[in-house]
Amino acid sequence: MNLKDCHNFSDFRKLAKKKLPSPIFHYIDGAADDEITYDRNTSAFNDVDLVPNVLRGVENVDLSTTIFGKKLDLPFYLAPTALQRLFHYDGERAVGKAAQKFNTMFGVSALATVSVEEIASLVDTPKMFQFYFHKDRGLNDAVMARVKAAKFDVMALTVDTITGGNRERDLRTGFTSPPKLTMSSLFSFALKPMWGINYLTKGKFELPHLQDHVTEGTSTTTSIGNYFSSMLDQSMNWKDAEKLRSQWGGHFALKGIMSVDDAKRAVDIGCTGIMVSNHGGRQLDGSRAPFDQLAEIVDAVGDKLDVICEGGIHRGTHMLKALSLGAKACSGGRLYLYALAAAGQAGVERAVNQYRLELERGMKLMGCTKISDLNRNNLRFR
Amino acid sequence: MNLKDCYNFNDFRRLAKKKLPAPIFHYIDGGSDDEITLNRNTNAFNDCDLVPNILASVGEPDLSTTIFGRKIDMPLFLSPTAMQSLYTPEGDRASARAAEKYGTMYSMSTMASFSIEEIADISNGPKLFQLYVHKDQSITDDLIDRCRAANFDGLCLTVDTLVAGNRERDLRTGFTTPPKLTLESLLSFAMRPEWVFKYLTNKKFELANIKNKTDKGTNIAKSVMDYINEQYDPAMNWEDAEYCIKRWNGPFALKGVMSVEDAKRAIDIGCTAIMISNHGGRQLDGSRSPFDQVKAISDAVGDKLEIILDGGVRRGTHVLKALAAGAKACSFGKMFLFSLGAGGQQGVERALQNMHDEIRRNMILMGCKSASELNNSKIIYKK
Numbered sequence: 001m002n003l004k005d006c007h008n009f010s011d012f013r014k015l016a017k018k019k020l021p022s023p024i025f026h027y028i029d030g031a032a033d034d035e036i037t038y039d040r041n042t043s044a045f046n047d048v049d050l051v052p053n054v055l056r057g058v059e060n061v062d063l064s065t066t067i068f069g070k071k072l073d074l075p076f077y078l079a080p081t082a083l084q085r086l087f088h089y090d091g092e093r094a095v096g097k098a099a100q101k102f103n104t105m106f107g108v109s110a111l112a113t114v115s116v117e118e119i120a121s122l123v124d125t126p127k128m129f130q131f132y133f134h135k136d137r138g139l140n141d142a143v144m145a146r147v148k149a150a151k152f153d154v155m156a157l158t159v160d161t162i163t164g165g166n167r168e169r170d171l172r173t174g175f176t177s178p179p180k181l182t183m184s185s186l187f188s189f190a191l192k193p194m195w196g197i198n199y200l201t202k203g204k205f206e207l208p209h210l211q212d213h214v215t216e217g218t219s220t221t222t223s224i225g226n227y228f229s230s231m232l233d234q235s236m237n238w239k240d241a242e243k244l245r246s247q248w249g250g251h252f253a254l255k256g257i258m259s260v261d262d263a264k265r266a267v268d269i270g271c272t273g274i275m276v277s278n279h280g281g282r283q284l285d286g287s288r289a290p291f292d293q294l295a296e297i298v299d300a301v302g303d304k305l306d307v308i309c310e311g312g313i314h315r316g317t318h319m320l321k322a323l324s325l326g327a328k329a330c331s332g333g334r335l336y337l338y339a340l341a342a343a344g345q346a347g348v349e350r351a352v353n354q355y356r357l358e359l360e361r362g363m364k365l366m367g368c369t370k371i372s373d374l375n376r377n378n379l380r381f382r
Numbered sequence: 383m384n385l386k387d388c389y390n391f392n393d394f395r396r397l398a399k400k401k402l403p404a405p406i407f408h409y410i411d412g413g414s415d416d417e418i419t420l421n422r423n424t425n426a427f428n429d430c431d432l433v434p435n436i437l438a439s440v441g442e443p444d445l446s447t448t449i450f451g452r453k454i455d456m457p458l459f460l461s462p463t464a465m466q467s468l469y470t471p472e473g474d475r476a477s478a479r480a481a482e483k484y485g486t487m488y489s490m491s492t493m494a495s496f497s498i499e500e501i502a503d504i505s506n507g508p509k510l511f512q513l514y515v516h517k518d519q520s521i522t523d524d525l526i527d528r529c530r531a532a533n534f535d536g537l538c539l540t541v542d543t544l545v546a547g548n549r550e551r552d553l554r555t556g557f558t559t560p561p562k563l564t565l566e567s568l569l570s571f572a573m574r575p576e577w578v579f580k581y582l583t584n585k586k587f588e589l590a591n592i593k594n595k596t597d598k599g600t601n602i603a604k605s606v607m608d609y610i611n612e613q614y615d616p617a618m619n620w621e622d623a624e625y626c627i628k629r630w631n632g633p634f635a636l637k638g639v640m641s642v643e644d645a646k647r648a649i650d651i652g653c654t655a656i657m658i659s660n661h662g663g664r665q666l667d668g669s670r671s672p673f674d675q676v677k678a679i680s681d682a683v684g685d686k687l688e689i690i691l692d693g694g695v696r697r698g699t700h701v702l703k704a705l706a707a708g709a710k711a712c713s714f715g716k717m718f719l720f721s722l723g724a725g726g727q728q729g730v731e732r733a734l735q736n737m738h739d740e741i742r743r744n745m746i747l748m749g750c751k752s753a754s755e756l757n758n759s760k761i762i763y764k765k
Contacts, residue, residue: 007550008415046418049670051641052660054541057619315415317668357548358415364545364616365666377643380670382765 003343003350009314009335012351016087016341021195022188023173024086027224028337030169031281037289038281041312044289045321048381053367061363062370063356067306067329068154068251068273070126073103074356075371076319078348079275079310079331080107080130080156082224083177085114087341089202094345095336096123102352107156107331110143111177111217111227115208120150128154130255132161133240135233139213144247146209155248156275157241160256162234164225165283176221178205242269253308256283258293263301273306273328280311280333291322295376298326316358320366324374385725385732391696391717394733398469398723403577404570405555406468409606410719412551413663419671420663423694426673429764430703438749445741447753449655449688449711450536450633452508455485456738457753458701460730461662461692461715462512462538462637464493464606465559469723471584474501477722480730482507484738489538489713490591492525493609497590502532510536512637514543515622517615521595526629528591537630538657539623542638544616546607547665559606560587624651635690638665640675645683655710656683659692662715673704677758680708698740702748705756 006012017025031038065075078099085091092114099106100123107128108119116129129147134140147155169175174182179199181189189196199205207217216222216231233240245252253273254266266274276290276297290311298307309322310331319330339351368374388394399407413420447457460481467473474488474496481488482505489510490501498511511529516522529537551557556564561571561581571578581587615622627634635655636648648656658672658679672693680689691709695701701712721733750756 005554007548007553045668049419049422049674050666050668051670051675052542052638052666053641054636054638054644055618055620055623055647057617058544059615059617315667317415317666321668361545361548362666365542365547365669377641380674382674 003347006339006342006347006350008354009338012338012342012347015343016338019192019195020087020341021179021185021192023170023175023179023185024195025341026169026173027167027175028087028334028341030167031285032165032167032283033285035281035285037278037285037287040289041278041281041291042314042318044291044312045318048321048379050317050320050324050366051378051380052365056367056369058364058367058369060369061360063359063363065329065371067105067308068126068253070105070153072105072126072329074352075323075359076313076330076332076335076355077105077128078107078336078352079333080109080112080128081333081337082109082111083113084337084340085205086177086179086199087337088344089198090344092119093122094340095348096127098336098345098348098352099123100125101349102356104352105153108152110209111207112209113206116147116150116152120152126153128152128156131155131157131244133157133233133236133244134231136213136231139210142213143209144244148248154251154253154273155244156253156255157244158255159236159241160277160279160283161228162232162236164223164228165279166285167225167282170223170225176223177207177217177227178221180221238265238269245270253306255310257297258288258290260296260300263297267301267304271305273308274301275308275310275331276327277310291318291325294322294325294327302326316355316362319355319359320362320374321379323371324376324378326376385729388721388724388729388732389736391720394717394720394724394729397725398720401574401577402469402723403561403567403574405552405557405561405567407723408551408555409557410469410716410723412549413667414547414549414665415667417663417667419660419667419669422671423660423663423673424696424700426671426694427697427700427703430673430707431762431764432699432702432706432744432748433760433762434747435749435760438751440746440749440751443742443745443750444752445738445745447711449487449690450508450510450635452487452535454487454508454711456734456741457705457711458695458737458741459487459508459510459711459713460489460718461713462489462491462510463715463719464491465495465589466719466722467495467585467587468559468561469719470726471580472726475504476727477718477730478505478507478509480727480734481505483731484734486734487535490534492591493589495588495590498525498528498532498534500590502534509534510538513537513539513626514613515539515615515618515626516613518595521592522626523629524595525591526626530630530632536633536635536655537626538635538637538655539626540637541618541623542659542661542665543610543614544618546610547661547667549607549664552607557606559589559609620647620651627652635688637692639679640670642678642682645679649683649686653687655688655690657690657692657713658709662693673700673707676704676709677707684708698737698744701737701741702744702756703761705753706758706760708758
């Protein structure tokens with residue numbers, strides 16, 4: 001199996017599985033507890049049907065949308081995800097350059113493996129930073145200052161990882177950052193020698209936004225669950241979020257909003273966007289799927305800030321459904337992470353291009369030529 | 383396994399799978415993307431129950447209905463489908479003859495492997511032609527004029543195929559027209575020597591209706607998806623449809639209408655029928671199934687034009703449910719194509735006979751004397 005055999009999400013996943021040591025593959029692939037929410041994030045889209053309109057003359061389709069004051073050529077972007085150089089040695093560099101090529105946004109995590117300064121020097125298209133609120137206020141201030149200096153466009157505060165989700169696959173495979181060889185994982189690393197060679201020869205593994213302040217994740221191995229539970233500040237509240245927003249001064253979003261009440265409160269504290277997200281099903285299992293919750297939230301705050309639907313998206317038609325309900329844009333992590341693992345920048349580009357083609361085809365078949373043509377008349381819930 | 387062992391959709395499908403090279407079987411069997419809509423098209427019928435009336439002195443029920451100005455003996459006919467000679471050398475001739483024998487309608491695709499004239503020569507039965515608006519207007523005009531000259535009864539304009547669906551099975555099997563041997567597909571062709579022998583010893587594969595207008599699909603190995611994307615006009619709009627109606631000046635349907643709004647507009651431009659269809663789940667995956675949508679459309683326009691439900695029909699009871707929800711007739715593609723691949727004309731006859739028997743038996747069990755007695759009172763939706 002090769003990159004050119006990858007026609008969809010499952011194909012990229014399959015190829016990533018072939019290339020990655022199993023603890024790393026399962027870190028991407030896995031979710032919390034019984035993965036009920038993870039599965040629902042995608043299957044929720046099947047409870048609603050698209051109803052096309054015909055004979056609309058659709059030779060030219062414009063997929064552009066504007067979020068956080070930036071015009072993107074695509075109505076989806078690449079969500080911030082941690083530790084990307086574990087998946088491919090180019091990590092965030094590959095993802096950033098691919099996003100730039102399609103003029104869409106991409107997110108850099110506080111747990112990124114390439115620095116915001118380097119990303120800023122490589123990519124001049126819109127960029128988002130994903131902030132984690134640490135107990136160490138010195139770390140928080142330093143990160144905020146660096147992201148500001150690097151002229152990122154959007155600051156997204158993660159609000160759904162106040163403690164680590166129960167990712168049982170990681171418990172079983174012994175996934176840690178940095179990767180640690182254990183008796184049980186030895187075999188799976190030995191089976192993927194190319195990954196090992198790249199990991200050891202393509203530059204040291206680093207967490208450039210954190211390692212001057214904390215050793216966990218770089219010189220001290222930790223699981224991601226433990227990192228969240230021990231390093232992040234569980235007392236974080238709305239006041240802290242508001243303070244961060246004013247400290248940042250620009251477009252500010254809360255990532256991980258699921259209730260209408262919280263969405264309204266996000267408006268009150270001056271957010272310009274929210275990501276309706278359950279962290280890809282990786283935190284609270286049994287929690288509601290973003291798509292299931294989208295309509296209520298759009299109805300309440302859709303005219304006051306940008307509502308992003310994040311999670312479970314595998315297809316262009318999933319995005320069409322979310323946009324029809326009123327999301328301004330969609331985003332996802334696994335959406336491009338398997339492709340990153342499968343083939344670096346070329347993989348991400350292939351994945352993004354496929355979603356673009358699926359969206360364009362879907363728009364034509366729906367009888368729509370621009371994103372604003374999509375609305376709830378296009379949908380029927382079963 | 384043999385034709386006489388085929389009692390239902392799955393049997394015909396299984397036999398076709400045995401007889402056809404894999405790329406060809408999967409071209410019929412597959413849908414777009416994740417095939418969610420393909421599956422829903424059939425599953426939708428299960429969310430609705432039939433409610434029989436007893437002691438209705440049914441006697442021999444009348445299965446006939448009238449569409450496109452022609453009376454047909456059963457409320458189910460053959461959907462237009464492309465390139466039937468890939469499934470059996472006789473292709474459209476086999477299906478047209480079978481349809482005539484059962485007094486139902488045969489439909490011809492623009493991309494048929496026999497010409498309008500060839501089929502008119504062998505069949506006096508009801509005939510529908512499925513038109514695609516080509517970028518080259520003269521192709522479209524030529525097709526309409528020839529259908530009139532050949533006494534076709536109706537025309538349907540396909541409106542859900544402005545761009546090809548993402549049929550991933552075809553990407554994987556490398557399906558093209560004419561069939562091309564690739565290393566991957568070689569084995570599946572080699573394992574079906576009977577198909578290969580027939581294919582090579584019969585009339586050369588061609589898209590008979592358009593062969594003089596374009597070399598696409600005949601001289602060059604093209605995937606169907608490439609053909610659609612190159613030849614069909616994505617700018618097609620309501621004026622283009624109206625133009626076709628005027629030029630044809632007879633019973634006319636839009637095939638692929640799914641919204642109530644479009645169904646109303648179809649009346650305004652002079653359609654006499656619509657085919658509620660998502661192209662057998664082969665175009666926009668995640669789109670609504672015909673049966674899920676038929677009642678809403680019928681409530682809005684059922685008294686003003688003929689509603690044909692196309693997609694997901696595998697059982698006589700499916701037809702009954704569709705009629706009860708407001709359709710005037712149903713059409714089916716996959717099932718008759720599998721029967722065509724399984725046994726040529728005889729296969730299609732068997733499929734039609736089976737469906738005829740199922741419809742008849744179930745009309746009796748429902749206590750209905752005629753198709754017109756099937757209405758909303760005979761069904762209950764589960765949710």
